[in-house]
Amino acid sequence: MLTLIRGGRVIDPAHGRDGIGEVWVEGDRIIAAPESRTPDHVIDATGMVVMAGAIDVHSHIAGGNVILSRLLLPELHVNELGDPNRPFGSACGSAAQTGRLYARMGYTTVIEPALPPSAALATHLELEDVPFIDRGALTVMGNDDQLLALLRAGESRTAVRDLTAQTLALSRGLGLKVINAGGAAAFKENVRTFDLDDEVPSYGLTSRRILTALLDAHEAVGVPHPLHVHCNNLGAPGAFETMIETMRTAEGRPIHFAHAQFYAYAAHTAGGISSAAETLCAALAAHPNVTLDVGQVVFGQTCTISLDILRQFSARGAADPKKWIIVDGDAEGGGLVPFNYKRGSVFNALQFMIGLELFLLSPDPWRVLLTTDHPNGGPFTAYPRLIHLLMDKEERTRELANLPSKAVARCGLSAIAREFTLAEVAIMTRAAPARLLGLADRGHLAPGAKADIAIYRDQADRTAMFSIAALVLKDGETIVREGAVAAVHRGRTLTLAPQADAAMTRRTETYLQDRFGRGLDSFRVPEAAFARDVFAPQPCRV
Amino acid sequence: MTALTFTLKAPPPERLDLSSLVPARLQRLSRAEIERLPVGTSRRALKLADLFAVSGADPVELRFEGGSERFDQVGAHLADGRILVDGDVGQRCGLDMAGGDIEVRGDAGPFIGAGATGGTLVVHGNAAEKAGGAVHGGRYGLAGATLVIRGDAGPRAGDRMRRGLMLVGGATGDHAGSRMIAGTLIARSVGAEPGLGMRRGTIAVGTHGTLVPTFMPSGAGDLIFMRLLRRAVGKHHLDLAKMLPDDPFRFVGDQAALGKGEILVCG
């Protein structure tokens, strides 16, 4: 079928396009305007904005810890008696609802940032049940015994590369993630704080050493998405210094910092924190190899979910309601601490403002991406409101009027006049995440791209505009119309397929048998385990 | 005005969710709207008028003529007004209620008074498990309301109770006052292992089953508290008030948990 979208303002920053124009779609792809062909279907986008489908690089939507968060907080997932005709789509907290809520905002690709290799099959089966969107997941390394033992033994870079390739391939990750490198392993040895140069006792390895090894391996494997790093000291006053030191450690290699807001804290002389956003943004300007996502805080009840068990354990006292889970898993495990971000709290208000400050002081919208680290900072459904705040200074002023003045004084946000343009929003939520993930077929509207397209009614109320897309196309199919489901669509799961080394495969088989009493077969994510053809392999960098 | 009255026409064919029948909600509705309120819990989608004949007019005083152990969530989230059930109720009667009065002239199902922060609940018959106890995922059991059960209560009465007064005229099952956070639970007798895991609060009993070894006897003593307690209990249950002496024998526990609770034996 040949579809023409016409009359809308087409915003495609990847190709410098911003103006009234046409987008042609045939099958699941965008095509060049054909000569002398009549479209089968015309979408009149007059008064609307046409963008590529949005991409979220960091959102916890599946996996053992997400499952535990539902079991920990059943009271947060009680259903309003709603639409009984959508199989599970209105079930609060379900995979089906996650897919539907993303799709209605015009999101078509979402990355789960914590894929534990030993539970890869379970995570991928859950991701399969997230409808509408394409998914991908980042394989987590950095606390697993196989890697740490290999580093302790002083094995070659090649061996670390081979293990990394092997782990990525086995778990079907789209990228590589490291979470407080060595922190979980150290916590299991009763270490309670862990900095970049602290050692995991029984391995004699510093966090920096583990991180550096993974940076090397990541580059050698040719993973398109930069190493995705959750630094040490999350949430601590002065954590910005850890992040800047970690930037230096990368020595120019591509590196992505997850939920940077949680590190942009300076220790305030009068106690508590003040904003370090300006310093962090200056460091970002000085390190062009660095990208980050913000992990914006949103006021209200949520549950923090992290594989950083050392940090989550130390945060347990702040649990609201007073219940929390720490799992000492095969490598990281997970920590779940419910949290209620309150407007009246100076600390929470600062977190909220520091996030916005990071966006607005950013030297480059291509390198600072929109996330709430769902659900850690708040739910992904807050994105439209956050876009509104970034695009509208007056709206920010109104929001700040409700925050404690002590917090406002410790942050530069109130003085920032910058307002994001729609093109910058499209960069931050489409073009940049696609480029960052190495996904050339999306995040833009040029011929050859996937026909993942979001069309919004252009209106001054940006919250309303981005909350409910007028029309969303996924793989060329209309899946959302005026925010409602038009057709149930099953997306794909994006993976890498790096070549594993035969010798490392044999070593891993032996290692796993010894540790788990099971071999590689037990850990595989075979296509036969899935109801449909679900995986879409992406190439590694050459 | 006479009480707004719901007369049960026949035994309900399924469990009912009666949580919408509270004054705050009914005051805004016409008779016809009330009759159309959904109360079923299956795909039959039963409406109020399918099961009840509606009469009377005062939406602040509600009356159920006839009850059933399938009447769930009677008076849930009640803020004020009065509900009288001439019969049994099912589970979660008075769930999270903040005020008002509920009187059940029959028996009550599990979780009566769970999370209730204010108001008074009276059950003339018996109550099932976890009376004044927490529901799955609920923060607290009874949390400030007064719960009076004239008959017996099931196991785990007052589980995770946070505040308020719970009276049981008869016997409770095992593990009364388990994981109590605070508040007062008084029963004529309790089963085995009362107060297991309790942090703070008071359990006063006539007789009790086996105590866990993490309760320590701390002797009898003249407690001024008992006189105040007797007065408070006397407003709701004279017999139980009479059971309370000035100098009960006191056990302190549960030392497996915080250990700041007490069991007062009034034998």
Place this chain on the structure above:
Amino acid sequence: MEALRAAFRLAQASGAALDGSDLDGAYSELSVLAASGAMATTPAEARARADLLLLVGRATDHAVTDFTCAGTPPRQAAGTERRVIALGGIRAGAEAMPAPAGLVPTLGLLRAALASRPSARPEHADVARALKGARFGVVLYDPAELGEMGVDMVLGLMRDLNATTRFSSCALVEPAARLVVAVSAWTLGQAPRSGLGRGVPEHDPWRFNAERQVCSGEADTLVWVHPSVPPPAWTRSLPALALLADPRGDEADIVVAVAAPGRDSAGTLWDAERATMTFRPATAPRTDRPAAAVILDALTERVTMERGHPC
């Protein structure tokens, strides 16, 4: 996995309630989880790291315990011997710790001993010291045996111990229960004892306990899906369909022989030692048995068709 997904689809289409075949243990754990959280670990981590294992009650002779007790802990300093204590049970190679007061009260006494409270017993002093001195201790227990209050006590013990050292717990729950809880959580947003009578899932472990619903007459039909466990006696009071891998034929009104995943056909199952899902190819493939999912989906299709017409 596929049978579970299909069962959830059928429940959605027919407005049914769901329950697992043997969730009492799982719910003892889930109920405490939802009340106060948990500290837990995997059998593999216990085996690799635990220098102290406390086996409670039936855990003493549970198969997973054999896995965790094997060898010396490789992640501890060379020469570290693993100390294994069997509370209320006997196991070769383990120290027996009697529990005359009962398992749960004895766990309570250990907590009192750790906090040096007056009710602490002198005979527990050595074990309390060992618990405190463990570098990474693990308690293994069966929540079906301990019940909700026992699980609460174990997890309270974890919170006490982790103030100064590292300790975790490992609940020995039926693998099938683990699988259904996981699939339910992502499908419904809730644990399995949920009803779909009103179109959207409602989680209520009391109301949707299948045995209670059947015995009270609230349920009018039952579909039993389990490759290896026949429906219990309480299901005989109502019309039932049972999907079983090796049926006798008289387990229910209608019995259909279906493929056993991992034996007759490939399938995703729960691996208790690995504490996650795993894909098992068929050990003795046969094609004459339909997958349970196929039968369930056929029912869903029929139900959906009939519900489309007003009755």
